[in-house]
Amino acid sequence: MSRPLLQVALDHLSLTEALKTTRVLASEVDVLEGGTILCYAEGAPRVVSTLRALYPDHIILADLKAADAGTVVARQVFEQGATWMTVICSAPYATMEAAKRVADEYDGDIQVELYGDWTFEHAQQWRKIGLTQAIYHRGRDAQAAGQKWGDEDLSKIRKLSEMGFGVSVTGGLNPEDLSLFKGIPVRCFIAGRSLSEADDPVAVAAAFHTEIERYW
């Protein structure tokens, strides 16, 4: 089982603020995520091209949650150096396929972002059209509404993983949560504000790595 990667979600309201985070944290993480909020704030091509210029060797994810116009939206970010891009789980399969074709041209990849009432029948279709990555989370708002990680989450993540998905996990994750996912080949642990707004972000990143090395 390869070790999970650490991903920081840059959900700042400006690129300037996001870069204050990457200056401190980039060397501590594997994946830099241009978050939806940041991409809407500054424009996705600008976010991706800036991150790519500064961090040529990182995995750069554009979290666009694309629901339609897969080709056009994917070109906006893969042309600028994105490695991965997200589509929303309720997107038509045709949109996912269109985005995947563009990703393939750039040796990139597409991740399906799981919100709402997706089903394993949908997941089978996603595998059938060649998708191999999914993002499982408690949404920011669901989390604020008090929803916790539970056995149901873990069993869904395990099942997706058995279906051949590299599953990334997110939603208010702290280092102490990682032990919950022991035994599951998580692709990336994604942390946003728990990393970027920490008093000592580097120490929190190190704590994530300690837990990853302990359990994987």
Add this chain to the structure above:
Amino acid sequence: MSRPLLQVALDHLSLTEALKTTRVLASEVDVLEGGTILCYAEGAPRVVSTLRALYPDHIILADLKAADAGTVVARQVFEQGATWMTVICSAPYATMEAAKRVADEYDGDIQVELYGDWTFEHAQQWRKIGLTQAIYHRGRDAQAAGQKWGDEDLSKIRKLSEMGFGVSVTGGLNPEDLSLFKGIPVRCFIAGRSLSEADDPVAVAAAFHTEIERYW
């Protein structure tokens, strides 16, 4: 039954290109939509604030298809003068509610964008949390894959309408399609490329209005 409005979707790759369309078409339409593609290309606050500055009396819609972080995403556009914003149907209810609270502060409104396998049970929940607008469409990619308007679409639109939703309709609409929706209190007919890429956009807009006046 109030007459359906005409909405142009600005899905250009730059604001400059979008403004070439609004210069010609703004006086012919009721709603200017800052499309997802355009908002990702240029930044949503910039798109909305520019449209608001130029067109103080239009309904301006930010088609963000928000899936999470409802408060933050909604503030990005309502603070700049948006009238309406979209959320994706698979967004958690908490996200929709958060976005709606911000919209209410600005006398704005939220529209639920219907993609994938949403159900009428979901729709009942949306009503319960106070949402009264939905957007029904054939997606751009589904449309490219040959999917046509059918009886199933019409009966779903009718049912949503009976549930109390003002339903906007989109997806490769041409003026001659409008007669299909006769008898349904459609909120807006949304046209993108069929208007903005027409040889004579004003004539096409006029043809939409002729059909709207004929059937509503």
